[in-house]
Amino acid sequence: MASFLSAIEPYLPQHEGLLPKWLLFVSTVSVLNSVQAYLTLTYTARVYSEDPSLNGSNKKSDEPPHRASGHPTSTATPLSSRLFGTWTVIQSIVRMYAAYYISNPQIYQLAFLTYAVAFAHFVSEWFVFGTVKWGAPLAGPVIISTSSLVWMWLQWGYYVQ
Template sequence: MSSSLDQLTSYLPPGWLPKWLLFISVVSIGNSIQAYLSLAGTREVYAGSASSSSPVTPLSARTFGTWTALSSIIRLYAAYHIHEPVVYQLALWTYGLAFAHFASEWLVFGTARWGRGLAGPVMVSTVTGSWMLAQWSSYVM
């Protein structure tokens, strides 16, 4: 297993950001698959307000899984092509849109509430988006 991982990461540009983007892509593909197989994980993110239950349906879970898969593919491309301005920008947009989506579902629409399910995506989108903005000049040519 280690040699497969080493082989996969050997094609990455140097630095921690490409490795992080690859890691998040792999984890997100797993989340996408899970969204197609079970409602449990998606219901943990979209737990509903304190007074209502989760609004997640099989259709909304699969839609979320598809959206996550698309974001994962863009982020995977960015991990390997981080010096390409358009690819970098697209990946950065995925984190900005994810943050806006999760924040609005929590603070505006009330379909999500703060907890383990929401904390992960909010933290990843915030940290990674900030990291990418801070590292722009280090990677984009």
């Protein structure tokens, strides 16, 4: 394990503090999430698990044929899953740049805004559009975006001079 860590250490962000490493970690996980969004609809359908047009009913006869298997009330489609994957990988790229260039105010601000957009998206899908419900699939993105926003807000003066 020690040799693995020493082997990857030169590739990790060299700034002090944990925030750059957090940004890199979230970015890496998000890239993997993007890959799965292209390969399968299953996980995207878990997040977007509610169809507001069904108004609480579970009428399977009215379901379009593209519904995700195992998620009969999901509005997720293969196209929406791939779009979500594309959106996620773009945000991942910005966050990865921020991990390595965290003292650059413009890059820091862009990374901060990626979390603000993610937070706004998931909360609006929950409260406004009703396509998601509270649970583990939604809790992850909301907790990560919220905690990252607060952390970055509090650490602005430490990283950006």
